[in-house]
Amino acid sequence: MVKLMLFSKFFAPTSKDIPSDAKIASHRLMIRAGMISKTASGIYCWLPLAVRVLEKIEKIICEEQEKIGANKVFFSTIQPAELWIESGRYDAYGKEMLRITDRKNGQFLYSPTNEEQATDIFRKYIKSYKELPTILYQIHWKFRDEIRPRFGVMRGREFLMKDGYSFALDYNDAKEIYKKIFKSYIKTFRRMGLTPIPVQADSGAIGGNMSHEFQILANTGESTLYFDKKVLTANEEELMTVFAVTDEKYNSKTSPLSEEALQISKGIEVGHIFYFGKKYSEAMNAFVLGEKGEKIYPEMGSYGIGVSRLIAAIIEAFHDERGIIWPEAVAPFDITILNLHTKNEKCCDIANKVYEFLSKQKEILYDDREISVGEKLCDADLIGIPWQIIIGQKKASQNIIELKNRSTSEITELNLDKLIERFSK
Ligand code: ATP
Ligand code: MG
Numbered sequence: 001m002v003k004l005m006l007f008s009k010f011f012a013p014t015s016k017d018i019p020s021d022a023k024i025a026s027h028r029l030m031i032r033a034g035m036i037s038k039t040a041s042g043i044y045c046w047l048p049l050a051v052r053v054l055e056k057i058e059k060i061i062c063e064e065q066e067k068i069g070a071n072k073v074f075f076s077t078i079q080p081a082e083l084w085i086e087s088g089r090y091d092a093y094g095k096e097m098l099r100i101t102d103r104k105n106g107q108f109l110y111s112p113t114n115e116e117q118a119t120d121i122f123r124k125y126i127k128s129y130k131e132l133p134t135i136l137y138q139i140h141w142k143f144r145d146e147i148r149p150r151f152g153v154m155r156g157r158e159f160l161m162k163d164g165y166s167f168a169l170d171y172n173d174a175k176e177i178y179k180k181i182f183k184s185y186i187k188t189f190r191r192m193g194l195t196p197i198p199v200q201a202d203s204g205a206i207g208g209n210m211s212h213e214f215q216i217l218a219n220t221g222e223s224t225l226y227f228d229k230k231v232l233t234a235n236e237e238e239l240m241t242v243f244a245v246t247d248e249k250y251n252s253k254t255s256p257l258s259e260e261a262l263q264i265s266k267g268i269e270v271g272h273i274f275y276f277g278k279k280y281s282e283a284m285n286a287f288v289l290g291e292k293g294e295k296i297y298p299e300m301g302s303y304g305i306g307v308s309r310l311i312a313a314i315i316e317a318f319h320d321e322r323g324i325i326w327p328e329a330v331a332p333f334d335i336t337i338l339n340l341h342t343k344n345e346k347c348c349d350i351a352n353k354v355y356e357f358l359s360k361q362k363e364i365l366y367d368d369r370e371i372s373v374g375e376k377l378c379d380a381d382l383i384g385i386p387w388q389i390i391i392g393q394k395k396a397s398q399n400i401i402e403l404k405n406r407s408t409s410e411i412t413e414l415n416l417d418k419l420i421e422r423f424s425k
Contacts, residue, residue, distance in 0.1 A: 337365075
């Protein structure tokens, strides 16, 4: 039997106060719902409700990564400067890198990304062409000393990222891996209830157009997207070629789209993938031996998802004036039971029964707090758990329970059996 998840014992410090720096809905709602607490500019502590959502998101990502044969690792968050000097990026990375000196005057840094480390692990252990292709990934904290951290966890300095690195024998294999990961990203975001728009991005010197950013539509996004409306309904294969770019690349004179097909919207970048060939493998002398004993420098790519930014992006996409509306797949709980009268025996009896039956299959937050009915209902809408089971003394005396859908606000009246049946499907 699952431990009873009582709100009175659950640490979710909801509040009505909105910090003055909270300019967008997701930031305000994450603070008000007691999900995050600011430590310093762009640095946050994650509280239980947010941790539960992070875990749901991570689980979806890991399941999809496993399907494409990616290996999960944890690179260390602290790296020696030498690795970055080897790749030639140490100075170039500039002030975004948090540089650290240890007691022996050793030069270190807190990972802003992990291409060098992935390449280092690869060269230490992978020696034969037979072991390729290889994909390593992790979900781990990063630090980038952003010049303008803002919008809460949307652009933080410390943030959680899924970063993956692929190693392939040749360009064709690298392209296949890239496509496989592209499709897997679409699936990943769609499983979270989102509509990802893959935009063709610039990956710098090498790689042609083998770079895509995955954007989520939201008015508060930092990017402006120009895309073919087909993007919204295309399948994973079609999405690789449907026209979508950011304003930096858009040119109305050369646009392939008719006026009817074109949509212009703001977007939030939640993922970024790119192919960059032998840049790191050559610089860091990472190679395998081929069939005839020749040295082969693998073709690499890297693949990022902004895990902590995703929470904010999901809230931007799914909220109303009362609070968050979690898509079921990433909701911190499936159901919340609101016992409106915790001193009423009948209400408690029904609430306990509902909990006992439904907690076998669902994750439930049981609001047993002794607070006003108004506060309880407001908090439930704020926190945004998809289903609210509302038990008030008047209806309870007639054995009626209310089931409210947070997304549509629709309320259905049911008895206990019907309610259990509803969630047993
Ligand atoms: P941006 O243009 O937003 O700075 P980026 O190009 O620097 O992003 P990548 O290095 O490709 O980002 O990182 C992969 C993903 O990590 C991004 O798509 C984004 O979702 C997320 N991310 C990057 N920087 C931050 C940040 N400061 N705070 C939160 N998430 C971030
Ligand atoms: Mg950046």
